[in-house]
Structure formats: C-alpha cells, structure tokens
Amino acid sequence: MFKRILIAYDGSPESARALVVSIQLAKSLKADLRTVYVYEKLPAYAAGYMDFGVNGASITLPMQASEYYRMLQVHAQQSARQQGIALKTELVEGDEVQAIVECVQRTRSDLLVLGIPRHYGLFSRLWNHTTHDLSQQVAGSILEIH
Numbered sequence: 465m466f467k468r469i470l471i472a473y474d475g476s477p478e479s480a481r482a483l484v485v486s487i488q489l490a491k492s493l494k495a496d497l498r499t500v501y502v503y504e505k506l507p508a509y510a511a512g513y514m515d516f517g518v519n520g521a522s523i524t525l526p527m528q529a530s531e532y533y534r535m536l537q538v539h540a541q542q543s544a545r546q547q548g549i550a551l552k553t554e555l556v557e558g559d560e561v562q563a564i565v566e567c568v569q570r571t572r573s574d575l576l577v578l579g580i581p582r583h584y585g586l587f588s589r590l591w592n593h594t595t596h597d598l599s600q601q602v603a604g605s606i607l608e609i610h
Contacts, residue, residue, distance in 0.1 A: 466575040470498050470564075473536065483543060499552075501554070
C-alpha cells in the first residue's frame with residue numbers, strides 16, 4: 465500500500481495527532497516515515513521593524529526558531545523510536561505549500577499526512593487554505609488528521 469509516509473509537522477496539537485497516527489500507520493505497513501518542518505523566512509521589511517524595536521532581534525529570532533524546530537525533531541524521533549520506528553526529519557526554508565510539495569516529490573512519498581484544525585463555516589475556508597492548496601498540488605494521497 466504506502467511505502468513512504470511524509471508528515472508535515474509543526475508542533476501544533478493537530479500535527480502532534482498526525483504524528484501519532486503516522487507512526488502507527490508506518491509500523492503496521494512497514495513503511496518509511498519522515499517529517500518535514502517548514503521555516504518560513506520573514507519578509508525583508510520585518511527585520512527592520514524588529515531591529516528597531518529590539519536591537520539584534522532579526523538575528524536572534526531565526527536562531528530561536530532553529531532551536532525550536534530542532535527540539536520538535538528530537539521529540540518526534542523519540543516518539544517514533546518508542547514504537548520501533550526510525551524517523552527521518554527534514555527542516556526546509558521557504559513557502560509552506562511549495563516546500564511541502566517539493567519534499568513530497570524529492571522523497572517520492574506516496575502519502576502526505578497533515579494535522580488540520582477544526583473550524584466551521586466561512587472561517588474554515590479561510591483557515592484551511594494551506595490544506596486546500598496542498599490537495600491541488602500533491603499528486604499522491606493525503607491523509608488529514610483532526
């Protein structure tokens with residue numbers, strides 16, 4: 465069935481549930497499991513505003529983000545290891561949707577797992593645009609976890 469599973473993981477409660485489900489799925493299917501973390505670069509004008517408010521903030525913030533993602537990677541690997549699964553992790557910088565699509569293609573993943581929040585009505589359509597955009601661009605299967 466699925467041989468390569470990719471989880472878009474950001475540490476949110478929804479992506480944490482997606483991680484748990486993906487680990488169980490990878491274990492039962494004997495599939496390779498990988499997570500991708502996307503770090504969206506701040507717009508150029510933001511650095512000026514941040515440094516104006518706090519000297520050196522444009523340097524400190526990316527370092528803090530890198531440490532945050534490193535901790536997420538370690539936590540995800542520990543969770544997988546407890547279930548006997550080797551989890552590969554990857555941190556990429558760029559547009560969230562494009563980076564995930566490129567990772568799916570590069571790793572030849574046949575299942576992308578996303579944790580999505582529950583929102584209702586018009587707010588749901590506005591909030592879940594990333595999921596919709598991914599569904600339009602990813603050729604393989606997508607599993608959405610609430």
